Amino acid sequence: MKTKALALVGGLMAATALAAAPAKADVKIGLLGGVSGPIAAMAPAMIDAAQLAFAQVNEQGGILAGEKLVGVVGDSACSPQGGTDAATKAVNIEGVVAVVGPHCSGAVLAAAGSVTVPAGIAMVTPSGTSPEISGLDDKDTVFRTVPSDDYQGRALARTLKEQGYAKVAVAYLNNDYGTGLANAFKAEFEAQGGEVAGFAAHEADKASYRSNLADLSSGGADTLVIFDYGDGTGLTILRQALENGFFEKFVGGDGMKSDALFKELGSDNLTTFVASSPVGEKSDALDVFNEAFKAAGGDPDAIFVNTSYDAAFLLALAVEKAGGDKAGVAAALREVSNGEGEAILPGEWAKAKALIAEGKAIDYKGAAGDHNFDANGDVPGTYALFKIEGDAFTVVSEMK
């Protein structure tokens, strides 16, 4: 009996060890994502978008001396345990030159703290929005292509105040996304002289939020600001608030900009709803990406696909710029997207490669923004306020 079980264990381990035989001289970039776990529904599209960037690189002559650029997918499971495990394997076993991801902030913090920062590997997360990532002691190796929640919250607060909203209540999902947005929003809205008359976190996926809503409305606010996801709990809250007439006006963060709203609730009922959402800089970059991703069979409206693509493409550019030197990727990342030099749009790999070879400066204009990283490796992001007209979101105003 004992030998049988031991043989089984041994066999499994031998199989995994054999399978890990060294691969050819491809250039590898890690794609760490929450494949299993709470964001399993979002992760595949994000990984596909990053793979699209690598496919374009390979179609247009490959990286460095014509080598193939390969994305190594790792499952960070949206937890620190999974994130560090996946990052360790990507860095040490696969020998990646840089990492896209992980997707969830907790995994980003842990993987950066115990793996990529000590190993000196550049990391770009397309969806880790926690403000804590800005303050990491990261030796300038951790970047992101998605703005910190802090930034969006503050921008939304300023815009609402300008538009004449004076007294609001805030309902936010109790995770790093909701909490980060809500706290930043509250601080800025109050600093601008607005009044936050209700401020409460809620847990996801409950059947009823009527008591939460009744509490929030008791402060006398006529506007409800919701930081949640429009295809999840946020929809439930909005529906119950409308049904019971708790509030007159509604505002959402980028997570609330979901087609599920007018599909489920009807656009007639949502005339007083506005949502903030990141928009591509005024350039064709976003259209170029959308078309390419659609052609590759992806849904360009899925959340965080454009930031994932940008992270992957930026890292490819940086690796090319650094000449394949792992230690130089982080520094090169700043050089390929600092607002100076010839503009490079998504997919323009051959052009960028030629310019880098000539030693000219390039500036990547991404699908999700210009990505001119600040000192913390953060991007400011561009936001606009959207309203629902017919069955579509239309821009009300830019957000500053």
Added chain:
Amino acid sequence: MELAGLLNYALFMGIFIGIYALLALGLNIQWGFAGLFNAGIAGFFAVGAYTSAIVTTAAAEGRIGGFDMPLLLGWLAAMVAAGLIAWPIGKICLRFRSDYLAIATIGVAEIIRLVVKSEPELTNGARGITAIPRPFGDLDYALSQMAYLAIVAVVLLVAYLMVERQFNAPWGRMMRAIRDNELAARAMGKAIERRRLEAFIFGAALMGLGGALFAHFNRSITPEAIDPMVATFLVWIMLILGGSGNNRGAILGTAVVWIIWSMSEIATDQLPSEYAVKAKYIRLFLIGLMLQLVLRFRPDGLLPEPLRGAARSDQDAR
């Protein structure tokens, strides 16, 4: 794949196995020796991780602490805090029989998780605590991992020796007597409630220590780390697979489960890239299959509980 990379990966696995082995040892005290079905490991793990983080980080705005204390104090505080939290819980819940206790402890762990997420003044809420100092963290990547592995190994060895000694002492015999025949033990005048509480608190303290080691290794702790899946049920699988009631089994089970979990991803990565995403789920399947096989062919785990006393001489006589 270079040798240095393999070494780093091995060091990393060693550290993780060491940390989870502490959790499994703690659970072994509770389940393996006292028969207490604790399904709230994540809660004590969280208390330990956050306590040590608060005690050892530099002062921060918006939350309690940090107190910038030495590391050892943080780890001690983690054990004490986890034990202190376990005391009232045990006092109330240990009167329940096995499955009711499981339900109660799941609830407690969930309460702790929600408190951690919802009290920014205490734990910085959903954002978590960062910039937690890591001993020898300024060294090179490989060296710093080696140093940390050495620390974890020493802690685990000390914990193992102490627990092992305790089990072979009269206290351990008494615990097994209570577990196997509560009425008989009561008839002999053993204070059953008190003894159970002791086992519960000792186990919880070890889990707290595991949490502290985890937080310092990652230099951060966020509520995502105390998900019941990765912090409770994974530990249960490790203990059951390794052999509950056997300390070496607990450590072996941890190593086997973690190695399969981690290394199977390398194997699935060899599949064609269109399966890259789907293949990740094979790992979950493998762990499940492993558990099924072990339960079918070795219901007592890879290293079953050693026979002692009368049962042992019976077998020797046969």
